[in-house]
Amino acid sequence: METDADGFGPDEISKQIDVSRETFERIGRVLECLDEWRGRMNLIGPSERAHIWRRHIFDSLQLLPLLPPDAVIVDLGSGGGFPALPLACALHETGGHVTLVETVGKKARFLMAAAQAAGLDATVRQGRAENVGDIEAGFVTARALAPLPKLLELASPWLLRGGIGLFHKGEQWKEELTAASTKWTFASQAIPDISGRAGVILKMAEVSREQSPD
Numbered sequence: 268m269e270t271d272a273d274g275f276g277p278d279e280i281s282k283q284i285d286v287s288r289e290t291f292e293r294i295g296r297v298l299e300c301l302d303e304w305r306g307r308m309n310l311i312g313p314s315e316r317a318h319i320w321r322r323h324i325f326d327s328l329q330l331l332p333l334l335p336p337d338a339v340i341v342d343l344g345s346g347g348g349f350p351a352l353p354l355a356c357a358l359h360e361t362g363g364h365v366t367l368v369e370t371v372g373k374k375a376r377f378l379m380a381a382a383q384a385a386g387l388d389a390t391v392r393q394g395r396a397e398n399v400g401d402i403e404a405g406f407v408t409a410r411a412l413a414p415l416p417k418l419l420e421l422a423s424p425w426l427l428r429g430g431i432g433l434f435h436k437g438e439q440w441k442e443e444l445t446a447a448s449t450k451w452t453f454a455s456q457a458i459p460d461i462s463g464r465a466g467v468i469l470k471m472a473e474v475s476r477e478q479s480p481d
Contacts, residue, residue, distance in 0.1 A: 269320075270320065271321060272317040273318055273320070273321040275318075275320040275321035276320050277320075279320070279321075280320065280328060284325075284328050284329065284331055285331075285332075286357060293385040293386065294324060294353055294356050294385070296384045296385040296386075297353070297385050299384065300377070300380055300381040304381075307373070308373050308377070310377060311323065321462060322463075325462045326349065326435070326460075327349045327350030327351075327354060328353050329462055329468065331357055333433055333458070333468070333470065334363070334406060334433075335363075336361035336363060337361060338358060338363045339363065339404045339405050339406065340358075340364070340365045340366070340407070341368060341399075341404035342354075342367050342368065342407075342409065343396040343408070343409045343422065344370070344396060344412035344413075345368060345369045345374075346369060346374055346410075346411075348367070348377070349410055350408055350435070351367045351378075352365075352367075352378070352381055354408070355367075355385075355387045355389040356387065359385075359387055364390070365389045365390075366389070366402050366404065367389060367390070367391045368396055369391065370393070370394065370395050375392075375393035396421040404430060405425075405430050405431065406430060406431050406432075406433060407430055407431070407433070407434075408432075409421075409422070409432075410434075411435065414446070415434070415440075415443035415444060415446065416443070416446050416449075419432070419451050419471070419474065422471075423476075426471065427475065431471065432474070433469075433471075434468070434469045434471065435460075435466065435468060436469050437465060438466055440466060440469060444469070448477075449477065450476065450477050451476060452474070452475050452476075452477055453471050453472065453475070454471075455469055455470065455472075456470040457469060
């Protein structure tokens with residue numbers, strides 16, 4: 268299977284994360300679908316395909332060790348399918364499930380096509396994240412969707428019921444945590460990013476709304 272411009276591919280990922288050959292085969296079918304569709308719409312940046320394994324696949328799969336094998340996930344603002352589609356490929360054989368939420372109709376259609384191409388039973392819901400709180404999930408993921416205060420609001424239907432958030436965040440993650448703490452109480456863990464991206468994975472749990480003073 269291919270490697271990218273960073274010399275990254277399945278072999279390099281497998282040295283750091285336990286990922287099956289079948290998972291990589293499904294991811295390969297997702298990438299074939301991505302290549303077919305990205306000429307029609309902006310799914311990833313023009314230069315990103317050359318770095319797809321490290322910047323997108325590895326960046327997505329680093330969440331796997333933080334999830335149980337039967338994790339039920341809702342991914343908000345799924346866009347080009349990261350991290351949701353690689354996670355769905357990995358969880359497919361262990362009893363997990365991913366629901367991908369995307370506002371833009373044509374991107375939702377791509378996500379449906381990619382899931383079908385990879386033989387996934389993932390669910391795609393077209394709609395705004397604010398309007399899909401009826402989805403059952405114990406984990407919420409999001410990548411480059413919104414600053415943390417807004418993201419907690421979008422994820423609140425699951426987090427306020429005891430769900431766990433796993434959010435990719437950049438170099439300003441400490442500032443985002445500080446801003447979020449004015450409206451929310453939570454337990455947080457900043458997990459170092461292992462994909463080479465400047466930032467962390469923020470694990471958010473025990474989330475509740477900050478009580479306004481009387």
